[in-house]
Amino acid sequence: MTIDDLGLGIKLSGQAGWNQTEADWRRFIELEPEGCFVGELNGRSVGTTTTCVFRKTAWIAMVLVDVNARHKGVGTTLLKHSIEYLKSRQVRTIRLDATSLGRPIYEKLGFVPDYELARFEGRATEARESVTVVAAAPELFAEIIEFDKRTTGRERAKMLGRLFEEFPENVRIVRRAGKIEGFITMRPGANAVQIGPCTATGEAGPALFCDALDRCAAKPVFVDIPLDNTEAVKVAESNELAVQRTLTRMSWGRKPVDNPQSSWASSGAEKG
Ligand SMILES: CC(C)(COP(=O)(O)OP(=O)(O)OC[C@H]1O[C@@H](n2cnc3c(N)ncnc32)[C@H](O)[C@@H]1OP(=O)(O)O)[C@@H](O)C(=O)NCCC(=O)NCCS
Structure with missing residues (x-):
């Protein structure tokens, strides 16, 4: 292609x-x-x-x-x-997010399920959190990518770097005592703003999530959340987002390192 x-x-x-x-x-x-x-x-x-x-x-x-x-x-x-x-x-490892139509084909080729995600959708409303979220200066992008790797155990610098470069104004962080505790970004979609990826600690996650909803005020939004992150699911539900469909994250080959509890939003069924 x-x-x-x-x-x-x-x-x-x-x-x-x-x-x-x-x-x-x-x-x-x-x-x-x-x-x-x-x-x-x-x-x-x-x-x-x-x-x-x-x-x-x-x-x-x-x-x-x-x-x-x-x-x-x-x-x-x-x-x-x-x-x-x-x-x-x-x-050594191939990963993907499968829809119900795709899953049987992947299983026949040797992919196994790792965990479930749900795509939440809704209209963003104003949400408030006490932890302070600020715009990330481009000089911090490398540090954010390093934080993502350390926290999730995943290597996805190539994709994050490209997303930050395309939408620098959308990158927000929580940073305390000079240390990054979480980040979030978003991008326009054909049907709704895709919120994510968001990697964060338990305290920074809700603040980043609510800040993103605030910035989307009244627009339709999609956000893909690993169901293992029960706190993120609660934040989505308390902001009246509803599950549109579920996706199965699958892998082939060596079992991947991952920490879905630290993921408050995936990048959107595309690259983790
Ligand atoms: C998922 C998708 C890509 C499958 O594409 P496809 O070209 O129909 O896939 P295949 O033809 O290889 O396989 C589909 C089925 O047809 C069967 N099949 C394959 N060749 C066949 C043939 N010559 N005659 C009859 N059946 C055949 C396969 O065994 C498979 O059966 P199963 O669903 O029971 O496992 C397609 O349905 C699609 O685009 N869906 C929407 C997007 C989507 O959900 N994509 C997956 C993202 S994870």
Whole structure:
């Protein structure tokens, strides 16, 4: 898949009712130019998948097949091709967030469930918290990425760096005594503002979450929360967000290091 295939990507994510914009597709392709693929059926482009390599761990996303071309093996072929590509990159763990339609295909290819996430949706209302949240100066971005790695155990610097660069004004932090205790960001989507990723301590998480809702005042929002973070679920529910659907985070290969309790919002079913 190249930038010339952006139209196909936008068509397929729109058809599935997903939230990605042209900027999201562009980011997928630019972060892994050799690792995004188009599936063809009888010479027609009908499917997509993207990958993103973070050293020994990689993510697969945007597994989409045109409704008129499903159940013909295109999705499985795209997946197999992506796994081969990632093996050639010496990846040991492959991760993804599966919808109920995707999960059976992934299971057949050896993916196992790690935990569940729920996509909450709603209209943002004003919310107040006592912990102080401030805008993050770009000089702090590297420190935030280091905090994310230390706290979640996950390596996703490439994706976080790109999101911060694209939307520097959206990055907020809680910082006390010179130490970062959490961050949150957000970006526009086709249907709603996607809030996340947000990694934070138990005290900073609610403040960052409420600050993000405040900044979205009255706009539709989506936020994907690991159900293991029961405090984050409570904050979403107390702000009248409701579960739209659930996703299963799955992995292939070596079991991933992860700490879902520290994640108050994932990046949005795409790269953890
Ligand atoms: C999930 C999705 C990508 C699957 O694509 P697909 O091309 O239909 O996938 P496949 O054809 O490889 O497999 C689908 C089913 O068809 C079956 N199948 C494959 N080739 C077949 C053939 N030639 N004849 C009949 N059935 C076939 C598969 O065994 C599979 O069955 P199962 O659902 O019981 O496991 C597609 O449904 C989609 O785009 N959904 C919306 C977006 C989405 O949810 N994506 C997943 C994100 S995690």
